């Protein structure tokens with residue numbers, strides 16, 4: 001089969017920490033829904049990428065109406081959201097043909113500001129090393145807190161902050177997502193590592209924030225206003 005790369009954009013979460021009436025992936029930032037911006041990032045990066053959007057079943061018709069309202073006609077498939085991020089990623093992966101040859105990126109729907117250079121780096125590293133994630137260095141002092149509430153500083157150079165897109169060889173990803181769910185699967189790289197595989201790290205971009213709380217929305221508006229993204 002000819003080489004074809006895929007991007008799965010997961011937006012099947014509840015957005016509890018955002019606490020908004022409208023699901024956070026549909027909230028407008030800079031006048032456009034967050035999820036539309038995310039989809040556009042990857043389409044603008046390479047219109048030949050096959051895009052798969054993972055959304056809760058009950059939000060899919062609203063998404064279609066938003067596409068009409070904003071005259072967005074980027075081709076994409078839609079998969080059903082799951083109870084966990086792992087399940088949402090797995091549902092998206094199920095739409096990638098079993099005999100597909102290439103890499104698959106899994107990206108948070110609520111990270112609309114990933115840089116083109118970062119997508120480039122992740123795709124290149126995944127082609128070379130089978131699995132790659134974007135990270136950046138911790139800038140604050142970092143403290144370990146024990147069960148008794150005591151604490152001690154740890155060496156921050158030992159840690160990295162992890163972002164998405166997390167990019168994998170398609171065959172490897174499909175194999176990894178056959179594993180049963182574990183609680184420590186907080187991202188897709190942890191699923192790959194549970195099979196004993198290494199994950200390469202490349203430099204991410206700080207602006208690629210995950211819109212998790214109302215504070216992040218304010219930061220997103222400011223980044224757009226200052227033309228930093």
Ligand SMILES: Nc1ccn([C@@H]2O[C@H](COP(=O)(O)OP(=O)(O)OP(=O)(O)O)[C@@H](O)[C@H]2O)c(=O)n1
Pocket residue numbers: 010011012013014015016017018054081082083084085086088089108109110111210211212
């Ligand atoms: N069952 C889930 C849980 C999360 N996600 C997606 O994973 C990304 C990162 O998750 P996060 O921002 O933490 O979103 P939520 O889980 O929705 O947030 P919260 O924990 O506040 O409810 C989001 O795009 C979210 O929609 C998903 O597709 N399916």
Ligand SMILES: C[C@](O)(CO)[C@H](O)COP(=O)(O)O
Pocket residue numbers: 085108162163164186187188210
């Ligand atoms: C995948 C992720 O965005 C990497 O930073 C993150 O782990 C998802 O966040 P969550 O709070 O665990 O949903």
